[in-house]
Amino acid sequence: MAVDLLLGLQWGDEGKGKIVDVLTKNYNIIARFQGGPNAGHTLVFNGKKHVLHTIPSGIFHDDATNLVGNGVVIDPVIFKGELDKLEEQDVDYRKSLLISRKAHIILPTHRLLDAASEASKGKAKIGSTLKGIGPTYMDKTGRNGIRVGDLELSDWKERYRTLADKHESMIDFYNVDIEYDLEELESDFFKAIDVLKSLKFIDSEEYVYQAQKSGQTILAEGAQGSLLDIDFGTYPFVTSSNTTAAGACTGLGVAPNQIGEVFGIFKAYTTRVGSGPFPTELFDEDGETMGQVGNEFGATTGRRRRCGWLDLVALKYACQVNGVTQLNMMKGDVLSGFKTLKVCTAYKYKGEIIEHLPYNIEPENVEPVYTEMNGWEEDLTEMTEATQFPKELNDYIDFLEKELEIPITIVSVGPDRKQTIFTK
DSSP, X not given: OOEEEEEESSSSOSOHHHHHHHHGGGOSEEEEOSBOTTOOEXXXXXXXXXXXXXXXXXXXXXXXXXXXXXXXXXXXHHHHHHHHHHHHTTOOGGGTEEEETTOEEOOHHHHHHHHHHHHHHGGGOOOOOSSSHHHHHHHHHTTOOOBGGGGXXXXXXXXXXXXXXXXXXXXXXXXXXXXXXXXXXXXXXXXXXXXXXXXXXXOHHHHHHHHHHTTOOEEEEOOSOGGGOTTTSSTTSSOSSOOSXXXXXXXXXXXXXXXXXXXXXXXXXXXXXSSSOOTTBOOSHHHHHHHHHTTOBOTTXXXXXXXXXXXXXXXXXXXXXXTOOEEEEEOGGGGTTOSEEEEEEEEEETTEEEOSOOSOOOTTTEEEEEEEEEOOOSXXXXXXXXXXXXXXXXXXXXXXXXXXXXXXXXXXXXSBTTSEEEOO
């Protein structure tokens, strides 16, 4: 059986968690393939809001296995907090949650390094979530990291001490004022490690291979968004992992020829958290309305998201890099009430009109070229079928499908899992 992928096509926060939750009924295994607790996957059902950071979004389905893959970095303290909340909701995660031995562990000193590095940048900071993600991936590629499988070794604490001591010397190098109590941080860390060790560790690439051979269905879940990819995103204002489809191959050990459907998720408009270029960003009343109606605040950090019109240049680029086969449009309901909608269909780049994403999209180089369309007044949140959509929404969908040459198969009209409409 092929492995299907679900990933974000913008700067993250597209609503991946909700769609994974909706689609889980079609899959035996949900597998996270990259990122860490800088992700915030929000699910709403039965009148309650649930936020996951590391645990796959299929965890609330009793008959689904949830795998944290080797490409993920795990903060045991945050992970324990997620498990505690699942226990409060009577979710039996022990039977359905598996952890790859090759996943890397975020140490307390990784978070301190993150804070020191960001503080040292001053106005040039990249907008890190300060979760220690970047330093952990740096240790991974620098071949210094501690992995989940190391917890099964007798000398793992000595390995920890060696790396933590190295980190403290690096923190001193940054020469910034960072106050911390490492002894207290380590106390919480080692308690959380004990909880992590109570879960089932597996050789995940072999597990996934055998699951495929036996005919089990697998959905690989990404975190963040394609425009935050370490290689193909708006560098250096990116995350530290490969958020694109290729990341599923390296983050789970899946061969490229085993990838099936690629579900690409995008908002009906565009948002971004933190620093970095954003060609269609709005600084007017329209942008304010999008943020308020869309409740655009980060699920992980609480930071307000920057809002703007849909950027088709960037979206086409993300579809191309990922090989997207189906599109899911989120937050269509947020655009209700706008008399006119704008879609960026090209850039004016250094005096030339282009339709591809260039190397640099800083505002001094790029000016969006817009196509205007009529908006709609109807409230979409109570709609249950695509036949109820207003003509203007259908025109919007048709326009996007024609431009992207990919079908939009799901339209979300609200945060609840019930507010998900299959259009095809």
